[in-house]
Amino acid sequence: MLIGIYVLLGFAVRLVVPYVPASLENQLGQMIKSTLPITEHSELESYEAILTKLIGADEAEDYDVFVISNTEFNAYAVPGKKIAICTGMTEEGLDEETIAFVLAHELGHFENHDHMNQYGRMLVLTMMVQIVTGSDSDLTNFATGLLATTEMKFSQNDELKADAYGVQLLNDAYGSYEGAITLFNKVDDIQDRSQLQSYLIVIHTRKRIEAIVELMEE
Ligand SMILES: [Zn+2]
Numbered sequence: 001m002l003i004g005i006y007v008l009l010g011f012a013v014r015l016v017v018p019y020v021p022a023s024l025e026n027q028l029g030q031m032i033k034s035t036l037p038i039t040e041h042s043e044l045e046s047y048e049a050i051l052t053k054l055i056g057a058d059e060a061e062d063y064d065v066f067v068i069s070n071t072e073f074n075a076y077a078v079p080g081k082k083i084a085i086c087t088g089m090t091e092e093g094l095d096e097e098t099i100a101f102v103l104a105h106e107l108g109h110f111e112n113h114d115h116m117n118q119y120g121r122m123l124v125l126t127m128m129v130q131i132v133t134g135s136d137s138d139l140t141n142f143a144t145g146l147l148a149t150t151e152m153k154f155s156q157n158d159e160l161k162a163d164a165y166g167v168q169l170l171n172d173a174y175g176s177y178e179g180a181i182t183l184f185n186k187v188d189d190i191q192d193r194s195q196l197q198s199y200l201i202v203i204h205t206r207k208r209i210e211a212i213v214e215l216m217e218e
Contacts, residue, residue: 006128013120017113022080025116029080033066036084041067043090050100051083054173055107065103073190075102077109079116092186097179101170108165114158156204160211167212177216184209 044067052060063081070086078084083106094102109115163180171177184205191205 002128002132006125009124009128010117010121013124014113014117017116017120020116026080028119029078029082032078033064033080033082033084036066036078037069038066039069039087041087041090043067046096047085047099047103050096051103054100054104054169073187075106077106077115079119081110092190094186095179095182097170097174097176098182098186099179100174101166101177101179101183104166104169104173105162106166107169108162109158111165112158112161114162117158118155159204160208163208163212164215167216171216177212180212181209 044065047065048060051063051065054060063083065083065085067090068084068086071088072086073088073092074086075089076084076086083103085102089102167177167180170179187205
């Protein structure tokens with residue numbers, strides 16, 4: 001029942017999000033950015049150059065790319081056209097086409113408004129849990145955990161869609177989508193190395209490679 005209401009509210013968020021004014025999204029983005037551990041990085045200019053190669057100078061100028069101190073091999077789409085790349089990723093010495101896919105994948109999240117949908121759903125989730133259980137109860141933790149699992153499934157679908165958008169952009173700019181395959185092979189390597197290998201995540205990575213190859217070989 002609760003999950004049903006949550007899913008319905010999730011759809012409502014999806015309907016509203018495309019009409020959120022850019023100024024409001026920018027404010028939210030600034031707020032989030034101010035909480036992030038931003039760090040200077042020597043590669044930042046080359047990332048900006050790659051973004052320009054992907055979408056052209058005019059569009060690239062609207063984006064704010066920065067590096068954050070975070071050991072995760074990851075990058076995030078932050079509201080207000082901001083892309084945060086973790087040092088756990090910048091320190092892996094990825095080649096240009098692989099970084100290009102990382103950026104193109106994040107551009108896919110902006111195209112699909114995933115970042116705003118996600119914040120909207122998190123807001124709905126937090127409000128619902130507070131209304132239904134009152135905060136700080138065991139039941140709150142239980143409900144949050146349960147709904148977070150549902151949230152993961154939404155996210156996997158968003159990831160595949162962002163991959164599809166990103167791989168097209170990559171292929172248009174570089175005449176190859178090798179960077180996408182290199183990235184996911186790297187994800188597998190890192191999972192092996194850190195022994196954090198999760199069966200589900202490995203399946204997910206393979207599924208992502210398969211989906212990309214299928215799309216591009218059509
Ligand atoms: Zn993503």
